[in-house]
Amino acid sequence: MKIFTGAQIYEADKFTIEKQQITSDELMERVATQIFNWLHLRLQGAQPKIHLFCGIGNNGGDGLAVARHLQEHGYNIEVYIVNYNEKRTDEFLTNLKRLKDRNIWPNFLTEDNELPQIAKEDIVLDAIFGIGLNRAPVSWVAKLMNHINNSQAFILAVDVPSGLFLDKVVTDPNAIIHANHILTFQSPKLAFFLPETGIYFNQWEILDIGIDAEYIAKTETEFDLVSKNEVLQLYLPREKFAHKGTYGHSLIIGGGYGKVGATILASKGALNSGSGLVSAYLPRCGYIPMQTAMPEVMVQTSKSDEHITDFNFDIKATVIGIGPGLGQHKETVEAFSKFLETNTTPLVVDADALNILSNNKKLLELLPEDSVLTPHPKELERLIGEWSNDFDKLEKAKAFSGQYKCVLVIKGAHTITLYKGKGFINTSGNPGMATAGSGDVLTGVITGFIAQGYSPVIAAVFGVYLHGSAGDLAVESLGYQSLTASNIANTIGGAFIELFRRPEAPQAQEQQQA
Numbered sequence: 001m002k003i004f005t006g007a008q009i010y011e012a013d014k015f016t017i018e019k020q021q022i023t024s025d026e027l028m029e030r031v032a033t034q035i036f037n038w039l040h041l042r043l044q045g046a047q048p049k050i051h052l053f054c055g056i057g058n059n060g061g062d063g064l065a066v067a068r069h070l071q072e073h074g075y076n077i078e079v080y081i082v083n084y085n086e087k088r089t090d091e092f093l094t095n096l097k098r099l100k101d102r103n104i105w106p107n108f109l110t111e112d113n114e115l116p117q118i119a120k121e122d123i124v125l126d127a128i129f130g131i132g133l134n135r136a137p138v139s140w141v142a143k144l145m146n147h148i149n150n151s152q153a154f155i156l157a158v159d160v161p162s163g164l165f166l167d168k169v170v171t172d173p174n175a176i177i178h179a180n181h182i183l184t185f186q187s188p189k190l191a192f193f194l195p196e197t198g199i200y201f202n203q204w205e206i207l208d209i210g211i212d213a214e215y216i217a218k219t220e221t222e223f224d225l226v227s228k229n230e231v232l233q234l235y236l237p238r239e240k241f242a243h244k245g246t247y248g249h250s251l252i253i254g255g256g257y258g259k260v261g262a263t264i265l266a267s268k269g270a271l272n273s274g275s276g277l278v279s280a281y282l283p284r285c286g287y288i289p290m291q292t293a294m295p296e297v298m299v300q301t302s303k304s305d306e307h308i309t310d311f312n313f314d315i316k317a318t319v320i321g322i323g324p325g326l327g328q329h330k331e332t333v334e335a336f337s338k339f340l341e342t343n344t345t346p347l348v349v350d351a352d353a354l355n356i357l358s359n360n361k362k363l364l365e366l367l368p369e370d371s372v373l374t375p376h377p378k379e380l381e382r383l384i385g386e387w388s389n390d391f392d393k394l395e396k397a398k399a400f401s402g403q404y405k406c407v408l409v410i411k412g413a414h415t416i417t418l419y420k421g422k423g424f425i426n427t428s429g430n431p432g433m434a435t436a437g438s439g440d441v442l443t444g445v446i447t448g449f450i451a452q453g454y455s456p457v458i459a460a461v462f463g464v465y466l467h468g469s470a471g472d473l474a475v476e477s478l479g480y481q482s483l484t485a486s487n488i489a490n491t492i493g494g495a496f497i498e499l500f501r502r503p504e505a506p507q508a509q510e511q512q513q514a
C-alpha cells in the first residue's frame with residue numbers, strides 16, 4: 001500500500017474533487033459519514049458522552065460534520081471549537097453554520113476558558129489538527145491536549161492524532177493527543193511507523209474516502225507499506241518437477257566459541273524458508289553442535305577451534321549469509337577482509353560482519369552490488385553515524401544504501417527495507433520478537449529466499465514479512481515473554497501456510513442454529 005506525503009494527500013483530494021466533479025464539502029461529508037458509521041456501529045445508540053474537539057481548519061470541519069450526524073441520531077454530544085487561529089476554512093464555516101442551524105451551539109475555547117470536564121467513561125473525538133499542522137501548538141492548546149490525554153477517556157483521532165507532524169518529530173510529548181485509535185483517510189502516514197512518532201497511539205485504521213483510483217495508481221511514493229496482500233504477489237510457487245538444486249544453496253558463515261547457536265538459528269531460518277541446500281562454515285568448536293542440532297545442514301570448519309581464521313571452504317553457494325556469532329577477532333577481521341576482495345557470491349550481512357564493515361568503511365566498497373545488510377539500531381548507527389531524529393535517520397540510511405548500492409534492512413518494530421531510494425515498511429511482528437537470536441533467524445530467512453531465486457530486495461521485503469508473521473503466529477500459543485528465536489524459526493512453515501489461508505466465510509444463521 002502506498003504511503004502518501006502531506007503534499008500528495010492534498011493533491012489527491014484536489015484531483016478527486018476535479019475528476020469526480022464533487023465539491024470539497026462533499027468530500028468532507030464522505031469523511032464525516034464514514035466516521036459516524038464507525039462510531040454508530042460500535043455504540044448502537046448507547047449514550048456515553050461524546051466530546052468533539054474541533055480545530056478551525058478542515059480537520060475541525062470533519063469533526064463538526066460528525067457532530068451533526070451524531071446529533072441527528074440522538075447521541076449525547078458536546079462540541080468545542082479549539083479557537084487557536086482566526087483563519088477558518090470555508091468547509092469549517094459551512095459545517096459550523098449547519099450545526100447552528102440545528103441549534104447546536106459549540107463551546108468556543110480560548111486561552112481564558114476553564115478546561116472542560118471529561119469523565120473516563122466518555123469518548124473524545126480529536127479533530128483539533130489534521131495534516132495541516134505546521135508548527136507546534138501554542139501552550140494553552142498543549143495544556144488542553146494534556147488535559148484530554150489525562151482524562152482516560154477513549155480518544156478517537158480524526159486522520160492523525162492532533163499535534164503529530166507528517167515529516168518531523170514532536171518535541172513536547174504533551175503537545176500531542178495520545179490517541180487510542182486513529183481513523184486515517186485513504187493512506188497511512190509515514191510517522192505512524194517510526195519509533196519516535198509511532199508511540200502516540202495504539203491502533204490505526206484506514207477509511208476509504210474514495211480518493212480517485214487513477215491518482216493512487218499513477219502516483220509514485222517514497223514509502224510503501226508491506227502486508228500480506230503485497231507479499232502474496234511476490235511468492236514464487238514450488239514447481240512439481242523441482243529438485244533440491246532448483247532452490248539454491250545457502251551458506252551460513254559465522255559462529256565462535258559460545259556463539260555457535262547464532263549460526264544454528266540462521267541455518268534453521270534458511271532451511272525452513274525453502275533453501276534447497278544449506279551449509280554452514282564455522283570454527284571447529286561448532287562442528288558437533290551444528291551437526292547435532294541440524295542433521296540437514298552440511299558443515300565445514302575453519303582451521304581454528306574458537307573463531308574463524310580463514311575462508312577456505314569448498315562449497316559452491318548461491319548466496320552467503322554472514323555474521324551471526326562471528327566475533328571480531330583480529331584474525332577473523334583479516335580473513336573476512338581478504339575474502340571480500342575476491343568474493344562475488346551474493347551476501348546477506350549481519351551482526352559482527354556489519355561491525356567489521358563499520359570499523360573499516362573501505363571494505364563496504366568490496367561488497368557485491370545488491371548485498372543485503374540487516375542492522376539493528378546500534379549496528380545501523382555504527383554504519384551510518386548518529387542521526388538527529390527518525391526522519392534524519394531515514395535520509396542518512398537512504399544515502400548509505402545508494403552510495404554502497406545495497407539493500408539496507410533497518411530492523412525494529414516496523415522494519416524498513418531501503419533500496420534505490422525507496423522504502424518498504426513491514427507490518428508483521430510483535431514485541432515478543434525482541435528476544436535473543438531473532439535477528440539471526442531473519443538473516444537465514446533472507447539468505448534462504450535469495451537461494452531460491454528471489455531478487456535481494458524482494459528476498460528482504462518478503463523475508464522480513466514472513467519472519468514477523470512467524471513471530472505473530474508463534475506468540476498466539478506462547479505469549480510475548482516466552483517467545484524464543486527457535487520458536488520463530490520453527491513457525492516459518494506456519495507463516496507460509498497463513499499466507500494462503502482465506503478468511504473464514506461467515507456461516508449462514510440457519511446453519512449455525514442447526
Ligand SMILES: NC(=O)C1=CN([C@@H]2O[C@H](COP(=O)(O)OP(=O)(O)OC[C@H]3O[C@@H](n4cnc5c(N)ncnc54)[C@H](O)[C@@H]3O)[C@@H](O)[C@H]2O)[C@@H](O)CC1
Nearest residue numbers: 013028057058059085129130131132133134135136137159
Ligand atoms: N478536501 C480536503 O482537503 C479534505 C480535508 N480533510 C481534512 O482536512 C485536514 C487538513 O485540513 P487543513 O489543511 O485545513 O489543516 P488542519 O485542519 O490540520 O489545520 C488547520 C490550519 O491551522 C494552521 N496551523 C497549523 N499549525 C498550527 C498551529 N500550531 N497553531 C495554529 N494554527 C496552525 C494551518 O494553517 C492549518 O491549515 C485533514 O487532516 C483531514 O482531516 C478531509 O476532510 C478530507 C477532505
Ligand SMILES: Nc1ncnc2c1ncn2[C@@H]1O[C@H](COP(=O)(O)OP(=O)(O)O)[C@@H](O)[C@H]1O
Nearest residue numbers: 376412413429430431433434436437438439440
Ligand atoms: N517490538 C518489536 N516488534 C516487532 N519486531 C521486533 C520487535 N523487536 C524486535 N523485533 C524483530 O526482531 C529481530 C531482532 O533482531 P536483532 O536485534 O538483530 O536480534 P539478535 O541480535 O538477538 O538476533 C528483528 O527482525 C526485529 O525487527
Ligand SMILES: [K+]
Nearest residue numbers: 126129160162
Ligand atoms: K486530529
